[in-house]
Amino acid sequence: MSLADSDRELVVEELGREPTPAEAALFENLWSEHCAYRSSRPLLSAFSSEGEQVVVGPGDDAAVVALPDQETGENSGTYVTMGIESHNHPSYVDPFDGAATGVGGIVRDTLSMGAYPIALADSLYFGSFDREHSKYLLEGVVEGISHYGNCIGVPTVAGSADFHPDYEGNPLVNVACVGLTDEDRLVTAVAQEPGNKLVLVGNATGRDGLGGASFASEDLAEDAETEDRPAVQVGDPYAEKLLIEANEVLVDEGLLESARDLGAAGLGGASSELVAKGGLGAHIELERVHQREPNMNALEILLAESQERMCYEVTPENVDRVREIAERFDLGCSIIGEVTDGSYTCTFEGETVVDVDAEFLGEGAPMNDLPATEPDTPETDLPEVPLETALETVLSSPNTASKRWIYRQYDHEVGVRTSVGPGDDAAIVAVREADTGVAISSGAAPNWTSTAPYEGARAVALENATNVAAKGATPLAAVDCLNGGNPEKPDVYGGFRGIVDGLAEMCETLSTPVVGGNVSLYNDSVAGPIPPTPTLAVVGTKAGYDAPPLSVEPEGELVLVGDRVLASGEARLGGSEYLARFDGSDRFPALPEEPAALIETLAAVADDDSTLAVHDVSHGGLAVSLAEMVTGDAGLAVSLPGDDPAGELFHEQPGRALIQTDDPEAVREAFEDVAPVVSLGRATDDGRLTIDVGDEHLAVDAATIGDWRATIERGLD
Template structure:
């Protein structure tokens, strides 16, 4: 995709001449939608991005927040690798993991947890299964090899992703204030040092490739734009980065991702209001006869660019050699332009801030999304229950997460499959809050539901924020911060841009309502294919914090009564029930006051189990609470109440329903009781639906049955 004529005219006016071939290519990539957010940046001011705990907000490789009650800082970031994962699902997904981990390293942090949110076309299609298999294997092989556990996430199927899957990956890292690094270059005269893999020709034009619709022949024609990962080198880079930070050798850092060396180095010095002089020939290379443009823009993986004091360069080189990593001094920070030279010729000479931030924003037309007409199916409760319970969207995702090492690092308190993951924090000497035995845990949730945003982009996105906050609340955690991955189709289509804009507003309002500042994120547009645009997909990853490690699980114990905190809801818009039977209805307005009530219930002394109501509604929630020796027997007033997916509610098993009702500020309705027979019995609308434990397990093994 060449530099647009209007952009070329701006560049010519700024430079006072025609751009060189390398300059034109660099502007094309840095001013692409993928890098410059030209269509989305005008919308992002809707988000609240600060709080007392936010140390570094949007704009760096990852956000940084402080954990109340400790001396610990947490880094938090999210990335999309959508187009690459369609062209090459294995390498596309693997390098997405590698990229978000290096974003963590560039802040001086050590990566401790990953989450993935995956979206594919209909599960009944062979191509969707092929993509799912390759993406999961790529995430698994890369994450497992580098020793960072994948602890939570989501997997969704929807016809809108048939020609364009979405692969969103989030990462959490740990750092302390004295080790924190940012991307802003500090001082002229400091050296720019490239550490990691040698530069090859893979990933050329990746940023511009990610900023256009996928063509029908993308799997063959666009393969050169997909990077190839090497997780074993990434693991060495993780440990080398720790050593460099330990010795205070890093003044600033940026990982080499979109637009390669040109992107990382120009953005570093632009953030510091400085310039650079770079010798492209000094870059250590994997392939012979590379030209300036290839060296500048290749997106070869496992590379970091560091700002280093001149007197520390030799020590950096020694550490790189110790970890068997390449190392080259490629230039220095200046107080002038961003200049790149190759074989004695100046190939780039432009103001760094103009390169990094000079792209003009797009002023696009938008159409307000329409509401679907209500058309409810006429089907028996038993048939509906069977269909929803065995849907790939609500079925067990064990086939996915069993391939991930989710316990490496010995921090995982809650494994995948629960409402939210939970992680221990390092034993901190500076704890100030009266936690049990000084224990503070992080909770981590990630995902979105395309059925919700398809029915209503605004309300569905608002519900996404409430749902993730409810996941945290179910393990007793309060929101600390969130990052988003805003996925949409071609913004030049008014209906697509209108839906995307509505989803942004809904997510912003929802995060504000649950007190979760949005501290960073990623935007991925042009997710269109011959199959059409993807639904607005505002993936949200949310971090929470709780005092103490002991939180109730979601499986019933069999010794208490069952209540629904937040009360019944009978709206069905966006539900799996409607999706299974081709029904339609608007998505409901979402209340957010239930989140605090669920959190209060989760930390109540009489609580034995908590599980939030989400995909599949109360039907799936109850089925997932049944264990081999503990069951559920309940009464539900209507089909709507059984299958509504309105978030902000949870089923709670309690030994004292009266005390629980007094302790929470939300409706609490009686459902029935937990039993000791390992069975599910639901009475609704004159019918009784019964399942044994093994029947539930078998119904929910759809992915395993079809993919093993």
Template sequence: MTLAESDRERVVGELGRDPTRAEAALFENLWSEHCAYRSSLPLLSAFDSESEEVVIGPGDDAAVVEVGEDVYATFGVESHNHPSYVDPFDGAATGVGGIVRDTLSMGAYPVALADCLYFGDFEREHSRYLLEGVVEGISHYGNAIGVPTVAGSTSFHEGYEGNPLVNVACVGLLSPDRLVTAEAQRPGNRLLLVGNSTGRDGLGGASFASEDLAEDAETEDRPAVQVGDPYAEKRLIEANEELVDAGLVVSARDLGAAGLGGASCELVAKGHLGCRLTLDDVHQREPGMNETEILLAESQERMVYEVAPGNVEAVAEVAEKYDLGCSDIGEVTADGRYVCEFDGDVVVDAPAEFLADGAPLNDLPMTEPETPATDYDLPALADAFEAVVASPNAASKRWVYRQYDHEVGARTAVRPGEDGALLALHELADAGVDTADAPGIALAAGANPNWTACEPYAGAYATAVENATNLAAVGATPVAAVDCLNGGNPEKADVYGGFGAMVEGLADGCRDLSVPVVGGNVSLYNDSNAGPIPPTPTLAVLGTTDSLDAPGTAFAGGGTLLLVGGHDEGLGGSELLAEFGGTDAFPDLPGDAGAVVDALAAVAGDDHTTAVHDVSDGGLAVALAEGLTESAGAAVAVPSLDALFSEAPGRAVVETTDPEGVKAAFDGVADVVELGESDASGTLTLDVGEETVAYDHADVAAFRETIAAAMD
């Protein structure tokens, strides 16, 4: 990839001369789709990003929201898609490292990760190879740095065969007095580069992420993939904590896309300032690096700090304590220019804001997606149930999350495998706040590519509802969301049309839920020889709860089973149609999603509620199957196969000893249907129309081990 001719003309017009080699490379990377959002930025105004809890919204390294008295949470999400195809282990591992450093740059300590992974058809050996490498990379890095992975999703769809997606979210915690931003504050302050030494790995990563994957990407693009060192990251986490505690950091930005050039330029541009850097002073691990390599290498585990001149020595001492490199590389200036010297020559001299924010936006044509026709044939009940429950998308993901350390930090109260994760807020107790009710935060994340492949708008809207429902199922109320918007080549009108519909649907869904979207990431050009990926709106939602005592998804036995939200027979986007073929429009969206979520969260916290499980992948059939245990079963009646397998959003199965109380809670909000009773049989009996099937716990458990059986 080289600087486009139209961009070159714009740069020449601004500079009054041809750009130097280093300047051309900087513009190419900072004006890439990955950094400048040239095709997506015109669409992102659809999102609401403000609320009483939002402290810092979009535009910084991570968002900041208030989650308790004098407790802030940072929240961000990032993609590492192309690198994870070329090198699944290092690509996924460095994705974790990058989003954690976004957390550090705000002054926070990282406390939780969520990973959302998307691969091609599970039956393909290559998909399983990518799955194994990506999960190993995430677990290796996350476990080593001591940040628990507590939530996420894993999906399979043929559209990801040539271009998997790895989206990772991170939550951090801090007190208000520790808040740092990625905005330079004062001319005369020094810029320090702290962390690992700079090498040639990851060169051109931003531009690499802004073009379609080629057939030979696994070999030809390997140099564009960064190589991580989680033990250096752990030392950087602790050093950052000490620097912030001591008040030595004025502003900060992590080195990710476009390396030092991206981080330093964006830092000063955001503050409407400039800087003058001496690239020779950057600590390097490879001899003979030129100015372009030093500026654009995406070597990991590095941060740039703005530091008062009198504190440079103190920062260097902390860096040395944690065996990290530290270079005083330049000064913040008042003239607004981004200037770099190398080997005695000025190699970059451009307006910082023009370099960071001057990329022209694309005005691309869109083709509106069509609504699928209703055309399918239903299989027999037993065939349908066994195929859907055993499908990789609906089967147990335990093989994935058991490789992650989800308890490090002693916060995790509800672990992976439930609808949402819950984490304790020890900070409230430390601050002397009464924590008798054990308040905490909740996290859920994911997207269903079948939904948005069916209808991008409705599927994305449903993604918002489903993630909020996951939080409500554990008694939490959503307060903020971040999104990772993944799409194919936006220069194709049908692909861009699907992407635009997805953005609109997600924005409308979050708005109707009163959940501000406080940050995110856009990843386009996810195309390969296999074609474009489905529009994929990964959403991570952060919530708060007054109690960590949440109902699980497993039945207790001896209660009434209710379907909150009622039956729906729309099969569009369902796992049933993915398994057996056919098409259908996406099911109806809930009339008042926010009211449904609020009511469900209240019901989940009721003493009479013994289990709650949202209805999503695989529909009601899978929700019931996942409630089965060796000592708890159920006898359930459902009017039709369509109703059993519909994945209409905003619904949940509730096991309760007070069915009338649940019905009263949803009166005027949503329909509530009695499904049957739970018992101590360990058997699930389904009466559907004129068909009846019964499966004991061992049968269902065996169906659900599809992934583990193939990967172990």
């Protein structure tokens, strides 16, 4: 770790002296890209984060959003927390521990708001599936997430998995968490009053994870898997489970004034940010921190990112009770200092090793003004492929194939709240406290955003909102995880700026505030930069917990809503899995003209009694969505009205949905002046998918479809 010369000059000017080694290391980590968002913060003002439902917006450990009363629409008094974080570099170096501690970190962000975690969503991105290294990373990451999530008893209910050659040297692991709290239980990371004690509760501090924040702010080197291993934290989910339950008791008894989990930059990051948010200072005695390794020095204690630790602000009269609760749950507890109205100071064995202004430490990093170049618009180069070959190839792609191998390793039913689990368009968890179903969708689309960053990011936002609406829920709020390569490269920064603006524009159009998030840059390696990847996690709400299924029943008419190609005849295949498989290029599809009205109408129609099944249409196009709706008991006989089979079956315009209904006229009336509605055919009882388009006729049974879509299982056997 070393502080950049330009940053050192600013620190020296502020302090009036050279920084101590501990101060220099603290500034180096807290002023890193990972913590200070030096290259991204100037762009983030594009997001709209306000709304009547927003209780706590960006800047805290997690956002807090009020659930609406399902009858009146007013604040129900029940809150959900939303957070998302990346653990990309650690998951490349050590897939199991990197992914596991990513889960642990976002769960503790939830705890620090006084909330109980009720659901997780994982969005994962790897190199080409035919590479052995990609499979090694996939297996390790999924094992880490499942081990940690299953052990702590928080269900992983939603997510996504994508494979793209540009992730080969730098996979992405993005994890979101939804928690549950209310107005009386809410805690924030804003220190309240001088004289209150700072109490460290949880695991003992070791040397693991040293310099993790600065490590996450650098390109991955060729030898990262060996040289950067000490920067990766080691998780203990059983200690985290104890911490979850202890935190619940502390919140129930009203013992916490403020809270911050220990993540990036360890104790130094958590404690300094806590007091800075309250415009206060602190005095910390580092030797009081309970430790698990001998002879740790001040810098190690200050910056180690050992897991399963929380920093609490507690009034003096409540300290003994907090210690009693920690001991009851077999957790370590140290009274490490107190809140002051002065500077942020840390001493070690009587010597002052840190004495700085907390606000300057947290907010003093200068922002970067980086050049950006706009991406080129792709030329049109469409391959000619036999339609049956195209269907099998696209359905067999790991991007559109079944992700059952992944989500079956997760306990998605623990907590008995899961009404709709993974494998559907969106998950639904029951919040019985407000008689509300909370729908969750999370993911991105690297093919889209590598082809057209701005339009692709708009499409990502619309796709996640469509997933939620397909289950009858209305989008409430979102959090984002913005992943990019080295921002010092103008073309990379131009792509990153495009995904920020695109995501912000569509979320505002949909009246879905982006209430928090995470930025991960320098996802670059010897293999090159990753595609710009805007993971979005959207939460929606509905009355009750039931939702229309994805699979069709043996009888009923099938209609397609929102498809501009079948309405206009102009197909654009840019960003599609079809072109990714067959080496072509094209412009990105045009999006619906009235996306907000489309989402609102789709949610209402999905909840109608005459609706039998709903499935969104996106990745892989109409062909994949039709195949996913077929089962051994129910098939589909479909006829498309156009004369461009490849374009109609494989373009990936989001904002579309297939609806099986007993009342197609009611669907047409609902979408009148909102989006086109096309009748496609009827469900059958033969378990076959038949498609007539132009002069082509395709027929395939459910068993063959299932075999084609078992790519991941076959590849990992």
